[in-house]
Amino acid sequence: MLLRFTVPLLRDGGVLLRFTVPLLRDGGVLLRLTVPLLRDGGVLLRLTVPLLRVLELLFT
Numbered sequence: 001m002l003l004r005f006t007v008p009l010l011r012d013g014g015v016l017l018r019f020t021v022p023l024l025r026d027g028g029v030l031l032r033l034t035v036p037l038l039r040d041g042g043v044l045l046r047l048t049v050p051l052l053r054v055l056e057l058l059f060t
Helices: 051-059
Strands: 002-008 016-022 030-036 044-050
Touching (some): 030 051, 044 051
Antiparallel strands (some): 016 030, 030 044
16 A cells, blocks of 8 residues: 655646655655656656665765
8 A cells, every 4th residue: 555645846737746655664665756858748757766765875
């Protein structure tokens, strides 16, 4: 079972930040960033990274 949160980073909703949080211990918290590469939204760049790993890299 997963909890998902989606937060638009721009007013037009073009750039989305999504958090996926598993409710089981074996899963990590995933951070997903979706960025349109074209104005019409035809090409999307999606990056999914484990949040705990990102925090480790930032603070160590």
